[in-house]
Amino acid sequence: xxxxxxxxxxxxxxxxxxxxxxxxxxxxxxxxxxxxxxxxxxxxxxxxxxxxxxxxxxxxxxxxxxxxxxxxxxxxxxxxxxxxxxxxxxxxxxxxxxxxxxxxxxxxxxxxxxxxxxxxxxxxxxxxxxxxxxxxxxxxxxxxxxx
Numbered sequence: 001x002x003x004x005x006x007x008x009x010x011x012x013x014x015x016x017x018x019x020x021x022x023x024x025x026x027x028x029x030x031x032x033x034x035x036x037x038x039x040x041x042x043x044x045x046x047x048x049x050x051x052x053x054x055x056x057x058x059x060x061x062x063x064x065x066x067x068x069x070x071x072x073x074x075x076x077x078x079x080x081x082x083x084x085x086x087x088x089x090x091x092x093x094x095x096x097x098x099x100x101x102x103x104x105x106x107x108x109x110x111x112x113x114x115x116x117x118x119x120x121x122x123x124x125x126x127x128x129x130x131x132x133x134x135x136x137x138x139x140x141x142x143x144x145x146x147x
Contacts, residue, residue, distance in 0.1 A: 008034040009139055012062035014046040014079065015039065015097075016071050023124065024066070024097075027131030033139045038062065043074030047082055050089050062092060063144045066134070067114075069098040069105055077105075080112040091145045095134060 015021050021039055028035065038059065040046050046067075049056040065083075069076035076096065084090045093115040098105070101119045109117050118134070121127050138144075 008036045009064065009144070010060045010062045011035055011037040012046065012049065012065045013037055013039045014041075014043065014065065014067045014071065014076065016041045016068065020068070020120065023127050024131060027128040028135065031135050031139070033135065035139070036060070042072045043076060043079040045073075046071075046079050047074065050083065050086075050092075064138055065092055065094045066097045067094050069096060069100055069109070077108055077112065080109060080114055084113040093138065093142075093144065095138065097130075097134075 013021060013024055015024070025037065028037070038049065040049055045056075046065075048054055049059045050061070052059055052061075067076045067079060071079070076098065080094060080096070083092070083094065090113070094113075095116040095118060096109045096114045097118050097120055099120050100106075106117050116138075118130055121130060
């Protein structure tokens with residue numbers, strides 16, 4: 001069964017590496033599902049956007065978050081802990097998308113209620129395959145919570 005999306009999916013990409021931001025956008029460029037992606041480069045700005053603080057007062061609440069773990073200012077683990085502790089935000093699915101394949105990072109992320117943990121491949125084609133997997137499962141099959 002395919003999920004029905006009457007409006008564009010709101011994606012928050014929390015990523016500090018400009019190359020990975022570009023790769024993610026490129027990998028999603030031919031998706032059939034309408035989406036809007038907001039990008040922030042650190043965990044502090046991610047939480048400000050999610051709480052609609054400061055310059056993010058008009059930001060749309062994301063339907064799904066792609067979260068890197070190794071971020072400046074406030075890392076992804078801190079963001080995940082804060083996000084999942086907030087009753088207004090904890091329902092938003094979080095896909096950890098990071099370079100770390102360490103068991104401690106994987107276990108920590110799931111312990112903090114990440115919905116999914118994916119290791120970023122180095123190869124562009126492999127990276128596109130991972131992003132297409134996110135698209136196929138999370139955008140096409142999953143019924144996302146309403147905002």
